[in-house]
Amino acid sequence: MRFASLGSGSKGNSTLIEVGSTRILLDCGFSVKETEKRLLRLGCEPSSIDGVVVTHEHGDHVNGVGRLSRKYKLPVWLTVGTHHASKDTGFEITNFIDPHDAFSINDIHLQAFPVPHDAREPCQFVFSDGSLRLAVLSDLGRETPHVMENLVSLDGLMLECNYDHDMLMTGEYPYSLKQRVSGGLGHLDNRQSEAILKKLDLSKMQHLIGGHVSEKNNLKEYAQSALYRGADCESEWVSMACQEHGFSWREIS
Ligand SMILES: [Zn+2]
Ligand SMILES: [Zn+2]
Incomplete structure (x- = not known):
C-alpha cells in the first residue's frame, strides 16, 4: 500500500x-490541467x-472533481449532503455514501467517519488493504470520541496542522474569519493536532505527515515541532505536505 x-x-x-492495481484520489481541489501535471509528477x-x-x-x-470525473469517466463517492452543497455535480457516476459507511473500491477498503466542520455533511476516511491502515484527517474543528475511535492502530497518518493559534489571533484575518477557523467547526491548530497524537497508540506508525498548513497563519517549523512533540519522536521522522509539491510516494508495508 x-x-x-x-x-x-x-x-x-x-x-x-x-x-x-487500485488507485483512488481523495479530493481534488486543483484544475484538471494542474491535476494531470501533478499526477504525472508521481508517475x-x-x-x-x-x-x-x-x-x-x-x-x-x-474544485476539480466534476471536470476530472467527466474527462476520465471516473466514478465519484460522496455523501448526499456534500452532493447537495457542491456546485458541479455532473459526475460520470455518482455513488452516495453514508458518513458512517465501510465500503470498498476494488482493492481499497474505506471506513468513513463524520467530522465537525462547517460543511453540509463532511466526513474523513481510513483506507486499508485489509490489514494496513492509513488515515487522512483534515478539515475539522476539534477531535471527537468517534474520530478518535477511528484512528486506532494506524500504520500511516496525514494530520491537519492548519494554524498556529497566536499567529491566527494576531494576524490580518477579520475577526469573523478568526472565529470561524478557530471554532469547533473550523480547523485543527498545531496544539490540537499535538494533543490528538498524544492520545494515539503510534507503535505501528510508519509515516506521520502534517498537512493543510495555512500559508498565512502557520509556519511549517511550528507544525512539524507540534507533531514530533505529540508523537514523542525524532524531528526527521515527521514530514510535511506542502501546497506546491504535496509529498512523493510513501510506502506502508
Ligand atoms: Zn480544506
Ligand atoms: Zn473545509
Missing part, C-alpha cells in the same frame, strides 16, 4: 492512495485512476 499528495493547503488538496497516468472520493464541498477539495 502506498500514498502520495498532489498538494495540500487552502489552495487545493488531493491525495493519491494505491493498493495493488501516475490520470486514466489509471479508479475513482475519486470526496470529503466535503469546500472548493479546496472539490
Whole structure:
C-alpha cells in the first residue's frame, strides 16, 4: 500500500492512495490541467485512476472533481449532503455514501467517519488493504470520541496542522474569519493536532505527515515541532505536505 499528495493547503488538496492495481484520489481541489501535471509528477497516468472520493464541498477539495470525473469517466463517492452543497455535480457516476459507511473500491477498503466542520455533511476516511491502515484527517474543528475511535492502530497518518493559534489571533484575518477557523467547526491548530497524537497508540506508525498548513497563519517549523512533540519522536521522522509539491510516494508495508 502506498500514498502520495498532489498538494495540500487552502489552495487545493488531493491525495493519491494505491493498493495493488487500485488507485483512488481523495479530493481534488486543483484544475484538471494542474491535476494531470501533478499526477504525472508521481508517475501516475490520470486514466489509471479508479475513482475519486470526496470529503466535503469546500472548493479546496472539490474544485476539480466534476471536470476530472467527466474527462476520465471516473466514478465519484460522496455523501448526499456534500452532493447537495457542491456546485458541479455532473459526475460520470455518482455513488452516495453514508458518513458512517465501510465500503470498498476494488482493492481499497474505506471506513468513513463524520467530522465537525462547517460543511453540509463532511466526513474523513481510513483506507486499508485489509490489514494496513492509513488515515487522512483534515478539515475539522476539534477531535471527537468517534474520530478518535477511528484512528486506532494506524500504520500511516496525514494530520491537519492548519494554524498556529497566536499567529491566527494576531494576524490580518477579520475577526469573523478568526472565529470561524478557530471554532469547533473550523480547523485543527498545531496544539490540537499535538494533543490528538498524544492520545494515539503510534507503535505501528510508519509515516506521520502534517498537512493543510495555512500559508498565512502557520509556519511549517511550528507544525512539524507540534507533531514530533505529540508523537514523542525524532524531528526527521515527521514530514510535511506542502501546497506546491504535496509529498512523493510513501510506502506502508
Ligand atoms: Zn480544506
Ligand atoms: Zn473545509
